[in-house]
Amino acid sequence: MSNQLRDAMPQLIIDANKVTETFRDLEVTATNGAMYQALVGHEHIQEIAPELGLALPPGYRLVCVTTRLGGDKFEIALVNDQTAEVAYYNQVIIVHYEDLKCRPATQQRVWRSFNQHHKAALRDLPSAVFFGYILARYDVILSDNMQTGEGMHFWKARMSEALYRRLYVYHYQLMTGELHQIRSDEELASLSDQIWGSPQHHEWQLAIIACKPLPRPVKIST
Numbered sequence: 001m002s003n004q005l006r007d008a009m010p011q012l013i014i015d016a017n018k019v020t021e022t023f024r025d026l027e028v029t030a031t032n033g034a035m036y037q038a039l040v041g042h043e044h045i046q047e048i049a050p051e052l053g054l055a056l057p058p059g060y061r062l063v064c065v066t067t068r069l070g071g072d073k074f075e076i077a078l079v080n081d082q083t084a085e086v087a088y089y090n091q092v093i094i095v096h097y098e099d100l101k102c103r104p105a106t107q108q109r110v111w112r113s114f115n116q117h118h119k120a121a122l123r124d125l126p127s128a129v130f131f132g133y134i135l136a137r138y139d140v141i142l143s144d145n146m147q148t149g150e151g152m153h154f155w156k157a158r159m160s161e162a163l164y165r166r167l168y169v170y171h172y173q174l175m176t177g178e179l180h181q182i183r184s185d186e187e188l189a190s191l192s193d194q195i196w197g198s199p200q201h202h203e204w205q206l207a208i209i210a211c212k213p214l215p216r217p218v219k220i221s222t
Contacts, residue, residue: 026089026111036086039077042068048076052132060087060121064133073108076129078121087118088125092134095142104140104208110154130158131165135211143195143207155207156192160185162209170208171195179214 025031039045042065049055049062056062059082065075069091078088091109107130112122135141143155159169159182169182171191182188195205208214 023109023111026086026113029085032085035089036079036084038068039063039065039075039086040079040081044068048133052128054125054128057121059083062088062125062129072103076133078112078118078125080118080121086113087115088112088122090129094138103138104142105134105138106142107134126154127158127161131161135167135209139212140208140210140214156188159188159207159209163188168208168210168213170210170214172206172208174206 025035040063044066046064046066047061048064052062054062056078059080060078061081062076062078065077068075072094074092076088076090076092077086079086089109089111090107093106093108094103095106096103110126112118112126130141162169163182163185169188171180171182172178173180180191182191195207
């Protein structure tokens with residue numbers, strides 16, 4: 001099992017100190033401002049809100065930044081040019097399926113501001129980015145590994161929305177290679193403890209949303 005694959009697995013972050021450490025560069029005003037400057041100043045930046053049909057309030061831009069992190073990573077961020085801050089951040093990494101002719105994406109770091117001034121701009125944005133941008137390009141999204149309680153709620157909501165959209169939702173056990181399709185919200189509720197358990201007991205579980213049926217067995221590699 002590769003280290004990259006281990007890092008793609010959903011582990012719920014409950015400890016407040018760990019949450020702060022993981023998202024410190026976005027939570028702290030000074031480092032959030034530095035992140036804003038790094039993103040908007042990068043040469044490979046593209047505004048993507050029009051593509052998603054999002055009408056953002058004045059001063060906001062939804063941008064995709066490629067190549068800044070190197071490798072198979074890119075960043076999506078909602079920035080406010082009036083206050084020079086990042087209101088939403090999504091770091092995406094592309095992994096590999098040996099049996100599929102596509103390169104699935106994993107949202108590796110997902111964060112949004114709790115500042116109520118950004119509430120209107122953020123209302124429909126996470127879902128639009130997930131389905132309208134990432135899934136539209138990569139066909140498969142794997143659950144991310146740095147999840148707060150809000151992140152767990154986000155993934156449950158996206159899985160339920162995927163079921164409503166008649167997409168394919170799966171629970172994958174990495175150690176056994178067992179792939180179980182989730183066909184209803186009732187099944188999703190019953191599997192929640194397995195997918196979002198503590199790292200000590202449930203670290204080899206993965207949630208998957210796909211645009212097309214996945215083969216069995218699925219082989220994941222870096």
